[in-house]
Amino acid sequence: DSGVTQTPKHLITATGQRVTLRCSPRSGDLSVYWYQQSLDQGLQFLIQYYNGEERAKGNILERFSAQQFPDLHSELNLSSLELGDSALYFCASSVAADISYEQYFGPGTRLTVT
Amino acid sequence: QQPVQSPQAVILREGEDAVINCSSSKALYSVHWYRQKHGEAPVFLMILLKGGEQKGHEKISASFNEKKQQSSLYLTASQLSYSGTYFCGTEVTSGTYKYIFGTGTRLKVLA
Numbered sequence A: 001d002s003g004v005t006q007t008p009k010h011l012i013t014a015t016g017q018r019v020t021l022r023c024s025p026r027s028g029d030l031s032v033y034w035y036q037q038s039l040d041q042g043l044q045f046l047i048q049y050y051n052g053e054e055r056a057k058g059n060i061l062e063r064f065s066a067q068q069f070p071d072l073h074s075e076l077n078l079s080s081l082e083l084g085d086s087a088l089y090f091c092a093s094s095v096a097a098d099i100s101y102e103q104y105f106g107p108g109t110r111l112t113v114t
Numbered sequence B: 001q002q003p004v005q006s007p008q009a010v011i012l013r014e015g016e017d018a019v020i021n022c023s024s025s026k027a028l029y030s031v032h033w034y035r036q037k038h039g040e041a042p043v044f045l046m047i048l049l050k051g052g053e054q055k056g057h058e059k060i061s062a063s064f065n066e067k068k069q070q071s072s073l074y075l076t077a078s079q080l081s082y083s084g085t086y087f088c089g090t091e092v093t094s095g096t097y098k099y100i101f102g103t104g105t106r107l108k109v110l111a
Helices: none
Strands: A005-007 A010-013 A019-024 A031-038 A042-050 A053-057 A064-068 A074-078 A087-094 A109-113 B004-006 B009-013 B018-023 B028-036 B043-049 B055-057 B060-065 B070-075 B084-092 B098-101 B105-110
Touching (some): A019 A087, A019 A109, A042 A074, A042 B084, A042 B098, B018 B084, B018 B105, B028 B060
Parallel strands (some): B009 B105
Antiparallel strands (some): A031 A087, A042 A053, A064 A074, A087 A109, B004 B018, B018 B070, B028 B043, B028 B084, B084 B105
16 A cells, blocks of 8 residues: 555546546655556656646646645546546655655546546 | 667566666656556656666666666566566656656566
8 A cells, every 4th residue: 555545446437528536645745646547658647746836747638637735635637538538547646846756656546438 | 759668578487587678769867667567556666867876676676877868677586476567767858847658568477
C-alpha cells in the first residue's frame, strides 16, 4: 500500500459525459501527478500540482482539467468524453516540487467510455 | 519522441541476469525506473540524475549516460518477483519541462 488513495476504482460512462477522478496523496506529500495509461499510448504524464499550484503540464487535452485543493487532495476532471479516453488513470504523490524525487502511485481509476 | 526501450520483452529463468535499455532522442536531466505488475500501479525503483551516477538497490542497479542520452537497468540473479513491465521515465532538458515514459519492457521470470 503506497498510502495514495484514488476513487472511484472503476467508472463506466457514456460518450459526451463528464467525470471527476479524485486522489488523496500520502501524508506529508505536497506534489500530485496525474498519469494516463492506455494500451495504444502507454503511460503518459498529464499534469503536476505542487501545494495547490500547477507546476508542470504534459500531454493533457483541453477537455481535461485538474486542481489541487487546500487539503492537498486533487481532482482530475474529464469532459466531453470520447471512446479514446478509456484508460487507467493514476495519480502519484511526492514530497517535493522537483520531479527528481520518488513518486508513490495510487491504485488507479479504470475509466471505460461506452 | 518517446524513449525507446529494448528489448521489448524478455523471458528469463530464475537466477539469470538481464539488462534493459532506455534510449532518448532528447537531452535528459534525470531518468526514473519503475516496475509495474499486471493490474497494479507502477512502483518506483530508482532515480538517476545527470552526472552518470550509477545506483544500486540490492540486485537491481542502473546507470545513466547523459552524453548518449541512455540509461540501463541491470537485474542480477533474477527472482520470480521481478516479473512485470519495466518503464523508464525521462525528464528532458528542453525549454518546456516534460516528463516522458519509455515504451516499456515486459520481463517474465520462470522457475
